Amino acid sequence: PSFQPTHPLALAPVTSPPHTVDGFVKEFLAELNTNAGVTLSRSTVNDQYLSLARTVRHYLSARWLENTRKARETKAKMVGYLSAEFLLGRQLGNALLASDLEEIAEQALAACGIDIATLRAQEVEPGLGNGGLGRLAACFIDSLATMGVPCIGYGIRYEYGIFRQTFVDGRQVEQPDSWLTLGSPWEFPHPEHAVQVDFGGHTETYVDADGTSRSRWIPAWNVLGMPYNYMVPGYQNGQVNTLRLWSAQATQAFDLPTFNSGDYADAVRAQTFAENITKVLYPEDSTPQGKELRLQQQYFFVACSIRDFLDRFILDGDVTTLPERVIFQLNDTHPVIAVPELMRVLVDIEKLDWDEAWAITQKCFAYTCHTLLPEALEVWSTELLGRLLPRHLEIIYRINDEFLAEVRAAYPNDELRARQMSIIGEYPERAVRMAYLATVAGSKVNGVAELHSQLLRDKVLHDFSEYWPEKFTNVTNGVTPRRFIRLANPGLSELITETLGTGWLTDLERLEELEPYAEDAGFRDSFVAIKEANKAKLYRLLQARDGVVLPEHHLLDVMVKRLHEYKRQSLKLLHIVSTYEQIITGKVAADEVTPRTFVFGAKAAPGYRIAKETIHLINSVAQVVNSDPLVKDVLKVVFPANYNVTLAETLIPAADLSEQISLAGKEASGTGNMKLALNGALTIGTDDGANVEIRKLVGDEHFFLFGLTEPEVAELQAKGYHAHEYYESNPQLKATLDLIASGHFSGGDRGLFEPLVSNLLYDDRFMALADFESYLDAQAKVDASYVDQDAWARSAVLNVARSGFFSSDRSMRDYIDRIWHTHPLR
Ligand code: F58
Numbered sequence: 073p074s075f076q077p078t079h080p081l082a083l084a085p086v087t088s089p090p091h092t093v094d095g096f097v098k099e100f101l102a103e104l105n106t107n108a109g110v111t112l113s114r115s116t117v118n119d120q121y122l123s124l125a126r127t128v129r130h131y132l133s134a135r136w137l138e139n140t141r142k143a144r145e146t147k148a149k150m151v152g153y154l155s156a157e158f159l160l161g162r163q164l165g166n167a168l169l170a171s172d173l174e175e176i177a178e179q180a181l182a183a184c185g186i187d188i189a190t191l192r193a194q195e196v197e198p199g200l201g202n203g204g205l206g207r208l209a210a211c212f213i214d215s216l217a218t219m220g221v222p223c224i225g226y227g228i229r230y231e232y233g234i235f236r237q238t239f240v241d242g243r244q245v246e247q248p249d250s251w252l253t254l255g256s257p258w259e260f261p262h263p264e265h266a267v268q269v270d271f272g273g274h275t276e277t278y279v280d281a282d283g284t285s286r287s288r289w290i291p292a293w294n295v296l297g298m299p300y301n302y303m304v305p306g307y308q309n310g311q312v313n314t315l316r317l318w319s320a321q322a323t324q325a326f327d328l329p330t331f332n333s334g335d336y337a338d339a340v341r342a343q344t345f346a347e348n349i350t351k352v353l354y355p356e357d358s359t360p361q362g363k364e365l366r367l368q369q370q371y372f373f374v375a376c377s378i379r380d381f382l383d384r385f386i387l388d389g390d391v392t393t394l395p396e397r398v399i400f401q402l403n404d405t406h407p408v409i410a411v412p413e414l415m416r417v418l419v420d421i422e423k424l425d426w427d428e429a430w431a432i433t434q435k436c437f438a439y440t441c442h443t444l445l446p447e448a449l450e451v452w453s454t455e456l457l458g459r460l461l462p463r464h465l466e467i468i469y470r471i472n473d474e475f476l477a478e479v480r481a482a483y484p485n486d487e488l489r490a491r492q493m494s495i496i497g498e499y500p501e502r503a504v505r506m507a508y509l510a511t512v513a514g515s516k517v518n519g520v521a522e523l524h525s526q527l528l529r530d531k532v533l534h535d536f537s538e539y540w541p542e543k544f545t546n547v548t549n550g551v552t553p554r555r556f557i558r559l560a561n562p563g564l565s566e567l568i569t570e571t572l573g574t575g576w577l578t579d580l581e582r583l584e585e586l587e588p589y590a591e592d593a594g595f596r597d598s599f600v601a602i603k604e605a606n607k608a609k610l611y612r613l614l615q616a617r618d619g620v621v622l623p624e625h626h627l628l629d630v631m632v633k634r635l636h637e638y639k640r641q642s643l644k645l646l647h648i649v650s651t652y653e654q655i656i657t658g659k660v661a662a663d664e665v666t667p668r669t670f671v672f673g674a675k676a677a678p679g680y681r682i683a684k685e686t687i688h689l690i691n692s693v694a695q696v697v698n699s700d701p702l703v704k705d706v707l708k709v710v711f712p713a714n715y716n717v718t719l720a721e722t723l724i725p726a727a728d729l730s731e732q733i734s735l736a737g738k739e740a741s742g743t744g745n746m747k748l749a750l751n752g753a754l755t756i757g758t759d760d761g762a763n764v765e766i767r768k769l770v771g772d773e774h775f776f777l778f779g780l781t782e783p784e785v786a787e788l789q790a791k792g793y794h795a796h797e798y799y800e801s802n803p804q805l806k807a808t809l810d811l812i813a814s815g816h817f818s819g820g821d822r823g824l825f826e827p828l829v830s831n832l833l834y835d836d837r838f839m840a841l842a843d844f845e846s847y848l849d850a851q852a853k854v855d856a857s858y859v860d861q862d863a864w865a866r867s868a869v870l871n872v873a874r875s876g877f878f879s880s881d882r883s884m885r886d887y888i889d890r891i892w893h894t895h896p897l898r
């Protein structure tokens with residue numbers, strides 16, 4: 073009230089600069105001169121990139137401020153997307169597209185003598201995620217903004233994102249990802265909204281003024297959470313949502329007397345300790361490591377986020393209205409500590425009684441599970457939880473006691489069931505099962521593809537789905553067509569727009585209107601020409617980046633994803649080595665082979681030995697195959713280092729064949745599979761994850777299916793799986809493994825890849841050998857099909873036309889209808 077501006081400009085709504093070349097030039101130069109503090113003639117590429125980014129920000133920020141105000145004032149129900157990872161990819165291209173400034177910016181910069189492509193290449197992508205799960209979060213917030221649904225993404229501003237992968241002698245070496253070093257023009261720090269987060273200490277009981285016995289937390293230490301806001305612009309709709317990422321800082325910067333006494337290290341100890349919490353993204357993509365710091369990260373960001381939401385959106389302090397204002401979506405178990413945190417806030421701070429608080433909490437959360445691997449289900453030992461978050465552990469115990477009382481009442485005399493469903497596991501140590509906590513607390517639980525959701529219901533969370541059948545639902549993943557078609561594949565986008573008109577980018581099911589054009593030779597020719605141009609662009613990039621020269625007119629066979637045994641890069645490798653072996657031994661003539669270039673992209677978790685050895689073997693095979701004159705014209709293997717979103721954007725549009733070859737029942741969904749199909753690659757894949765839905769939509773004749781089905785896998789497992797029997801009974805498999813074991817790819821060193829070979833022969837947890845024969849048969853069909861280029865193009869067009877379902881806009885509609893019950897702002 074004391075703040076009453078009078079100037080008319082101060083009273084008017086914030087406006088964007090004019091959408092003209094002149095307007096853009098003016099803003100850009102002003103940024104360069106006043107913010108970067110340089111003249112155009114003296115500016116570096118980085119100055120220019122930063123100024124361009126800030127210029128685009130100006131255009132977006134008016135709408136952003138307006139949307140934030142509206143969401144607050146209309147009290148619209150918001151989605152609070154809680155995710156430890158947001159793998160955003162580069163921001164500039166998307167911001168230009170969203171604000172419809174691509175052409176204006178290009179012309180404006182050209183008029184300043186600058187090639188915008190050089191500035192685009194200057195951006196370092198924020199790699200704040202490991203892979204599919206983090207990238208999914210980025211697609212979802214893009215879709216919500218595009219659909220005008222108010223959402224705030226909450227996560228962690230890691231100072232170092234996913235490591236930068238390099239290869240030294242074929243082995244993966246991890247380098248820190250210093251994405252912030254050259255400046256971070258997309259973020260808005262808000263130190264005034266910093267939140268204190270407590271840790272450690274103990275709890276005590278006391279009797280409050282009403283005579284009620286209560287518990288309270290006496291923490292031992294704390295840190296500050298600094299929020300950094302990022303704009304999440306919708307596609308040309310004027311909607312801009314917010315992503316709020318938290319960075320940890322010490323409550324007290326440093327100890328001045330200690331510093332003055334000359335003990336510099338000790339003076340900043342507290343600061344270093346606090347900042348470590350958000351220092352680096354955990355590069356594990358499979359098994360969660362029992363790391364204390366990781367639990368600190370998880371609690372840190374959700375505690376900040378819940379406090380922040382209450383302070384900013386529940387302005388009248390009536391926390392009982394929370395379920396009308398927000399639904400917090402738990403992106404896997406990493407943010408699940410938010411459940412006891414909200415309970416703590418409601419009971420200990422807001423003084424609600426337990427039952428009322430629990431009823432509110434249950435309405436405010438929903439949980440998405442992203443895995444089927446038992447070892448990836450997160451648990452926290454009660455010892456660690458009790459030490460770091462003693463009050464939260466108490467709350468979890470009470471939630472569990474009340475839940476188990478319900479279970480016992482529903483299933484009298486079934487103590488085994490109660491023990492199975494307990495949120496607290498007892499073996500191998502007493503630990504909190506975070507997926508169970510999320511399931512008990514969440515209003516809904518969803519898997520990420522039909523098969524995955526089914527397996528969740530039938531296996532991973534079987535007892536829960538029996539108890540609460542209506543709680544379980546499926547939302548098949550999706551990907552944003554703005555980034556992965558329009559930005560990544562401008563050629564294809566133009567062809568689609570020429571054919572269908574505009575509108576398809578926000579209504580991707582309209583791609584089905586392309587179906588008749590699969591029969592149109594002219595359309596197919598254009599499609600093939602675009603694919604060729606995309607390949608040429610990729611090859612130019614790989615030559616510049618990695619110094620590799622690739623042949624034209626090969627089938628481009630692509631396997632890009634994190635390196636994991638269940639994803640079975642080793643099976644892909646067996647196919648390559650088998651083909652190579654058949655040529656060098658004269659079983660097959662080189663000129664009978666369909667020429668192929670195999671591309672791998674994959675990071676291995678730094679502590680995952682077998683995955684790292686697999687990378688070494690891929691690089692070793694590549695070296696031998698690529699320099700063998702016998703196969704020179706028909707086989708090439710390339711493994712560009714550091715697969716990330718930026719590389720994906722060039723690689724995916726160039727692909728002919730998409731490798732989705734996980735053991736059935738292990739890949740929850742996959743999203744790379746969707747991106748590749750939408751860009752006209754045909755899939756060779758197992759009946760796993762979203763492959764099942766891709767195949768159903770594109771049709772059997774346009775998909776190369778192979779391998780055991782999930783029930784067959786379960787049956788074989790139950791019967792007893794002996795990998796070496798496949799080796800002994802299949803001569804080609806034997807020849808292939810023997811060639812690797814012979815030292816052929818390791819300069820004669822038989823020991824080097826022995827652990828990998830043994831792992832396949834005697835362990836093979838993911839049944840690569842069982843699927844080998846079927847995989848090779850399917851690959852033979854690929855070879856035969858690719859010979860008829862025109863038929864292949866027809867299938868590729870149909871893959872595009874029939875994959876519109878996989879837009880993340882559709883996923884968002886499913887979440888909205890079935891889980892969130894929120895609405896667009898306008
Ligand atoms: C992935 N999970 C699934 N986890 O594996 C994939 O099938 C699915 O398409 C995708 O989620 C999106 O739903 C995944 O990427 C991680 O990276 C976690 C990071 C933190 C540690 C545990 C794995």
Ligand code: PLP
Pocket residue numbers: 202203204207632633634715716717720741742743744745747
């Ligand atoms: N890594 C990156 C960089 C990605 O962009 C994606 C998604 O396309 C993934 C990993 C996930 O790949 P997949 O679904 O094949 O596991």
